[in-house]
Amino acid sequence: MSDQQGNIIIKKIKKVSGGGHHGGSWKVAYADFVTAMMAFFLLLWLITMVSPEKRPAIAAYFKYFSIFESSGTSFLEHENAVLTEPSQSEEKVEPELEGNKATLSSNEGKETSPETFQRLLKQAIEKKLGDIKDQIIVDTFKGGVRIQLVDKEGKPMFDLGSAKPTPLALRILRVIAENIKSTTNPISIEGHTDSLAYKTSNYSNWELSTERALTTRKIIEQMGIDPSRLKTISGYADTEPLIPDNPKDPRNRRISILLYFPKTAAGTDKTG
Numbered sequence: 001m002s003d004q005q006g007n008i009i010i011k012k013i014k015k016v017s018g019g020g021h022h023g024g025s026w027k028v029a030y031a032d033f034v035t036a037m038m039a040f041f042l043l044l045w046l047i048t049m050v051s052p053e054k055r056p057a058i059a060a061y062f063k064y065f066s067i068f069e070s071s072g073t074s075f076l077e078h079e080n081a082v083l084t085e086p087s088q089s090e091e092k093v094e095p096e097l098e099g100n101k102a103t104l105s106s107n108e109g110k111e112t113s114p115e116t117f118q119r120l121l122k123q124a125i126e127k128k129l130g131d132i133k134d135q136i137i138v139d140t141f142k143g144g145v146r147i148q149l150v151d152k153e154g155k156p157m158f159d160l161g162s163a164k165p166t167p168l169a170l171r172i173l174r175v176i177a178e179n180i181k182s183t184t185n186p187i188s189i190e191g192h193t194d195s196l197a198y199k200t201s202n203y204s205n206w207e208l209s210t211e212r213a214l215t216t217r218k219i220i221e222q223m224g225i226d227p228s229r230l231k232t233i234s235g236y237a238d239t240e241p242l243i244p245d246n247p248k249d250p251r252n253r254r255i256s257i258l259l260y261f262p263k264t265a266a267g268t269d270k271t272g
Contacts, residue, residue: 112183114140114261121147121179128175136172144185144260147176150242151253158253161198163211165219169255173216177223180259186231189213190256195238195247210235216255231260 112120122138129136135155137148149157149172157169165173180187191209198204213233221227243249 112261114145117145117259117261121145121176124175124179129172132168132172135168141258144258147257147259148242149173149255149257151250153250156250156253157255158212158215161208163208163215165215170219173219174223176257177220177225181224181226183259184229185259185261187225187229188232188234188258188260189216189230190258191216191235192240192242192252192254192256193238194241194249194252205237206235208235209237212255216257220257 118138118140125133125136125138132155135150135152135157137146137150139146139148149169151157155168156166157172158165191211191213193205193209195205210233213235217230217233238247238252241247241249241252242254243251246252
């Protein structure tokens with residue numbers, strides 16, 4: 001192009017990438033919205049198609065489903081259990097929930113013995129915490145069941161010399177809370193340490209064991225344990241070692257959660 005004087009004029013045209021208001025980003029958001037609506041209507045359809053007596057099985061599945069522990073599985077794997085008779089549904093769905101649902105509850109018209117409670121809790125630990133089950137001791141005593149969270153070399157329940165729980169302790173307490181929060185058994189919490197002493201006299205294993213027990217109380221309350229069930233919170237320092245022959249053994253550093261059963265709730269003897 002040239003003007004009247006013959007000078008050459010160069011015209012640059014800048015192309016704008018994308019479509020401006022006509023771009024495709026809104027389509028992605030719209031697709032997500034449609035997908036969510038489809039899932040919502042599928043859920044409504046599922047609820048209306050299942051009879052009222054069979055709905056608890058569906059509710060139980062979604063209540064205790066964990067994407068971290070059950071990823072790659074589908075509820076459709078249990079569709080036959082949900083759409084069959086109630087008795088069959090319970091038999092097929094319950095094994096998936098064992099260790100989570102209130103199978104350990106003693107307030108459902110059937111009194112659970114300490115031995116039964118111990119067995120069911122061990123099964124739940126085996127399923128959910130199999131890789132660290134050696135750091136969880138479940139035994140019975142005269143009065144109920146005792147659950148102990150035990151340190152291991154390199155795998156402590158609390159930071160060294162601190163009442164700050166480690167992710168390992170939180171993981172274990174979460175599973176324990178899931179299994180005992182629907183029971184009514186009174187609870188005591190005890191903190192124990194090894195015999196390693198502190199360089200300062202202002203803070204000792206007595207304070208440390210007590211603070212760890214108190215921290216455990218706060219954690220399980222946040223996880224759904226009724227505070228009114230708590231009976232005692234105690235710190236024993238290194239006076240009751242788990243490994244008497246080696247007071248400095250890391251396994252002596254532990255938290256004990258004691259559940260007392262109705263007929264012997266007043267018992268205080270902790271011998272096995």
